[in-house]
Amino acid sequence: MHPKTIFLITLSAILIVGVFSIDPISQDPTYHAFADARAILGVPNFWNVASNVPFLLVGGAGIYFASSKNCGGMLPEIHLAYLIFFVGVFLTGFGSAYFHLAPGNDTLLWDRLPMTIGFMGLFTIIIGEHISLPAARLLLIPLLVIGAASVAYWGATESRGAGDLRAYAIVQFLPMILIPLILLTYRSIFGSVDFLWLVIVLYAFSKLFEYFDSLVFDFVGLISGHSVKHVVAAMAPLVFLYGLNNRRLDYAEQS
Secondary structure (H helix, E strand, O other): OOHHHHHHHHHHHHHHHHHHOOOOOOOOHHHHOOOOOOOEOOEOOHHHHHOOHHHHHHHHHHHHHHHOOOOOOOOHHHHHHHHHHHHHHHHHHHHHHHHHHOOOHHHHHHHHHHHHHHHHHHHHHHHHHHOOHHHHHHHHHHHHHHHHHHHHHHHHHHHOOOOOOHHHHHHHHHHHHHHHHHHHHOOEOOEOOHHHHHHHHHHHHHHHHHHOHHHHHHHHOOOOHHHHHHHHHHHHHHHHHHHHHOOOOOHHHHO
């Protein structure tokens, strides 16, 4: 096994052990108290619901592209991972809208579940394009199961009054730590990875808008940080889709 791979596995193990060494993390009930709760056209929390439309559009476009025969920017060996990623994006639009219609732990579960599909699909793609195609093919289903299980575990623990978000936190944030390290230490078989860095930046900005939900709403007045978060987060898979459509294999790297 390559030393770089050993490093990534060791780092992952340390972070996982570190997270599970702390006390269980329950869902903060104030998370559901979003800054913009205005109802428009009879729809509660209208802008937090409507701002999920970009996920549906980008996810639908990605599914169409991944299902077409003209997909030269994707590796056929892990074609399913690309499709699953965009399915996750598409379903996130529905799951997030459903949650924001009636914010609560029960609906939040259906917001988080499709997001894990997207996270694990993208992580598998990065592994396949940079580290090992056989490993990516082997890991795709187990990673999806782990992602779904992390959400199910959180939901089950919350229902018992002892919520534990640790597993879900690992599923969401560990790939976002590992992906930049992979981009820095492994060469993509497609050559340039500039658009992947933009995907990471957009995701980071979306989390900032989520954190400053009230601040953005107080400053702008028309829209909240959480609504902006949805739009910015949807731009990340849009950039990814654009990158897929405009790249080809680096044959110099393959020779």
